[in-house]
Amino acid sequence: xxxxxxxxxxxxxxxxxxxxxxxxxxxxxxxxxxxxxxxxxxxxxxxxxxxxxxxxxxxxxxxxxxxxxxxxxxxxxxxxxxxxxxxxxxxxxxxxxxxxxxxxxxxxxxxxxxxxxxxxxxxxxxxxxxxxxxxxxxx
Amino acid sequence: xxxxxxxxxxxxxxxxxxxxxxxxxxxxxxxxxxxxxxxxxxxxxxxxxxxxxxxxxxxxxxxxxxxxxxxxxxxxxxxxxxxxxxxxxxxxxxxxxxxxxxxxxxxxxxxxxxxxxxxxxxxxxxxxxxxxxxxxxxxxxxxxxxxxxxxxxxxxxxxxxxxxxxxxxxxxxxxxxxxxxxxxxxxxxxxxxxxxxxxxxxxxx
Numbered sequence: 001x002x003x004x005x006x007x008x009x010x011x012x013x014x015x016x017x018x019x020x021x022x023x024x025x026x027x028x029x030x031x032x033x034x035x036x037x038x039x040x041x042x043x044x045x046x047x048x049x050x051x052x053x054x055x056x057x058x059x060x061x062x063x064x065x066x067x068x069x070x071x072x073x074x075x076x077x078x079x080x081x082x083x084x085x086x087x088x089x090x091x092x093x094x095x096x097x098x099x100x101x102x103x104x105x106x107x108x109x110x111x112x113x114x115x116x117x118x119x120x121x122x123x124x125x126x127x128x129x130x131x132x133x134x135x136x137x138x139x
Numbered sequence: 140x141x142x143x144x145x146x147x148x149x150x151x152x153x154x155x156x157x158x159x160x161x162x163x164x165x166x167x168x169x170x171x172x173x174x175x176x177x178x179x180x181x182x183x184x185x186x187x188x189x190x191x192x193x194x195x196x197x198x199x200x201x202x203x204x205x206x207x208x209x210x211x212x213x214x215x216x217x218x219x220x221x222x223x224x225x226x227x228x229x230x231x232x233x234x235x236x237x238x239x240x241x242x243x244x245x246x247x248x249x250x251x252x253x254x255x256x257x258x259x260x261x262x263x264x265x266x267x268x269x270x271x272x273x274x275x276x277x278x279x280x281x282x283x284x285x286x287x288x289x290x291x292x293x294x295x296x297x298x299x300x301x302x303x304x305x306x307x308x309x310x311x312x313x314x315x316x317x318x319x320x321x322x323x324x325x326x327x328x329x330x331x332x333x334x335x336x337x338x339x340x341x342x343x344x
Contacts, residue, residue, distance in 0.1 A: 011337055012305055014344070018283045019184065019306040025276075026180045030193060034179040037201035042172055045208035046164070 171212055174219050175204055178307075182227055185302050188287050189231045199230040221316035224307065228299055228317065235295075282344060289339045293332055296320075300328035301336070 008016065179200060186196035203226040211222050290298050296318070303314045304325070314329075315322045 008305070009333075011344075012333065014282075015286060015301075015305050015336075016308075018279060018286060019181075021279050022283050023180050023184050026183060030183060030197065031180070033197050034183060034200065037197070037204055038172065038175045038179055040201070041175060041204035041208035042168055044205055045171055045212040046168060 167212070170216050171208065171219075174216060174223075175208075178220070178223060179204070181307060182223070185306060186227060186231055188290055188302065189298065190234060191291070195234055199227060199234060202230050203227040220307075220309065221313045224303055224309065224317040225319060228303075232295070285340060285344065286336070289336050292339070293335060296324075297328045297332035297335070300325050301332040304329050 182200045182203065183196050186199045187193055190196050190199065203223060206226050207219065207223050211219065214222070290301065293301070299318055300314060303309045303317055304311070309317060311322045311325050314325045318325060318328075
């Protein structure tokens, strides 16, 4: 067995034979401990294999719990949830008004000149009466 | 031939029930048991040569068996041997590193200095009761002790390559997988190891 997988030289053969002989003379204390270690390893292998294939009991219980929580969350959760429709069946009109408010333009954001042109008659009347914003004597 | 006829013929070709999962698991466990029984003492000796301590060697082998069984027992049995020796060599290296750190700490700590590397071994411990004649056994022990001393003087990678290739009989590809290096590196390490050992031990060893 030189550099590759060739036949070993006599030197290498002797090394191999000496090692094999030393393995045969391993004492009983060590053999016994190795035997115990091997059985512990086999137990571990069986344990890991059964854990891999078996569905643990707690998994089914946890699955039922998670499914329940999800069902409740879907039932009550969110504005479009089933419970929301049940809780406010008569508020359809209110919702439409809200939509109109949102869609309409905001007066406060309009330019001042536009506001003036919209109520030009009112401002002319107020000027005739000599009213100022600070006077407070309306009418 | 109609479709149903083909199916019925296929059914007839099926020669019996598939093995139950329990039976397959039992066969697999038996195979793993056989493999571990084959390698455990050889692995122990390899670890003992590197670590010079029987208890440490036992710990490393036990750990390697557990890791193989837990993590790799589902792999094809043909892959077990290089995997097992890779785990073993990693364990040996880890223990040697821990020893080196402990040795450095012991220099600074008071108290008796414990060094498992320096523990003297009674040569009679390794002599088996009965079997071959005692002079022959003693000669073998002395020759093996010389080989072990020379192996410990080698660089770690050369020692690993020599033990896996020569002692354990792994081929170049398996040794490369066990050592986590290329096949070319294995050849180089092994060749240098043999060259150095031959120089140290001589042809008459």
